[in-house]
């Protein structure tokens with residue numbers, strides 16, 4: 510007999526951000542087939558126009574909330590569909606962010622930094638090492654805003670590989686960011702999108718996961734799906750990795766409150 514569904518995938522997108530494909534319905538169908546109990550849809554929140562990125566517009570936010578609401582109703586009793594948002598963090602975005610967040614009552618708020626062009630213009634100099642440091646400094650600052658439940662793809666910057674960016678060089682910056690995240694009580698995701706790109710490695714890297722465990726930072730599983738087939742991507746492998754790092758439980762958020770389940774139980778529930 511199949512084990513009871515218990516696990517949530519806490520990070521996925523909708524076509525409203527302009528760079529993901531598939532309707533939420535299709536993501537839900539994959540989640541059900543994989544044995545998940547639920548999904549948290551966390552599309553990218555609107556950005557000011559000078560950030561020049563494909564995102565939903567400020568005017569579209571109510572449409573996004575309605576889209577997730579309709580999916581939630583349709584799947585009620587089969588799969589628990591929840592409303593979340595992935596928020597781009599940068600110090601200059603704080604008041605903008607507060608305005609957006611006043612318009613939504615989500616189950617889950619993720620903070621992430623994609624060092625996109627506008628971010629680079631604002632914060633990067635010619636020194637690539639300084640770029641790396643400011644990224645981790647900003648992740649710590651994001652945790653301390655008090656707005657977020659979790660940090661998305663913690664070491665995303667490693668994807669923008671440069672020869673100078675051996676993470677060992679930034680061990681201290683990474684540890685300081687984790688200290689701030691732990692002190693602020695945030696969760697960090699184990700994001701399997703990294704396994705789909707050329708690095709073939711989760712965000713964060715294994716040594717960072719062990720640093721997180723030392724600080725007892727909870728972990729949420731995240732596929733960061735930008736198409737339906739990505740839902741619950743490599744979750745078996747992610748749960749094994751988590752156990753290897755010393756974790757016994759995995760977390761997710763409902764109504765902004767962290768829930769946790771045993772890794773073994775989560776593992777047995779996947780199909």
Ligand SMILES: [Zn+2]
Pocket residue numbers: 522526528553735
């Ligand atoms: Zn995206």
Ligand SMILES: [Zn+2]
Pocket residue numbers: 520521522595733
């Ligand atoms: Zn994402």
